[in-house]
Amino acid sequence: MVLADMVSAQPSSLKARPGLGGAPVYASFPPTVLKRVEASEPQFVVTFTEDKQGFYINGQKFEMNSGPMLTVDVGSLHHWRVMNPTREVHPFHIHQVHFLVYRVGENPVKDPVWVDTVNVSYGSSVDLVMDFTDPIIRGMSLFHCHLLSHEDKGMMAKILFR
Numbered sequence: 001m002v003l004a005d006m007v008s009a010q011p012s013s014l015k016a017r018p019g020l021g022g023a024p025v026y027a028s029f030p031p032t033v034l035k036r037v038e039a040s041e042p043q044f045v046v047t048f049t050e051d052k053q054g055f056y057i058n059g060q061k062f063e064m065n066s067g068p069m070l071t072v073d074v075g076s077l078h079h080w081r082v083m084n085p086t087r088e089v090h091p092f093h094i095h096q097v098h099f100l101v102y103r104v105g106e107n108p109v110k111d112p113v114w115v116d117t118v119n120v121s122y123g124s125s126v127d128l129v130m131d132f133t134d135p136i137i138r139g140m141s142l143f144h145c146h147l148l149s150h151e152d153k154g155m156m157a158k159i160l161f162r
Ligand SMILES: [Cu+2]
Pocket: 089, 090, 091, 145, 146, 147, 150, 151, 155
């Protein structure tokens, strides 16, 4: 979800420090490129489920010692779908990566924005363009439901970036 719009201050009011100001570190993509990814079949589907024993992603409860659920080669955009067949909302969140929410259920999103968390309504789904292009993305990472009581009971998975 969008938490804030950042506006840079007058440069003269800032001490010269690397990392302040300048363009965002992530790339922007031509509409034709985004449309091609959006129209493709999902490369990965995240399904949130739960029962009396816990909370799951793709039927798996998070284990600290488990390997990654998937491995992604950094350098491209992917189409992901997140499905929520449960009876409560689950906010999808992923570390290191931002994504464009372009469809909710069957409905295209007007004016999609890049975010790192999105609420997935119960009985619904979201379609995302995952931006795996930033070369700074590396190593073992996580995606999970952003409700602590859910992620702590297993609604979390590892993703390996290489
Ligand atoms: Cu949840």
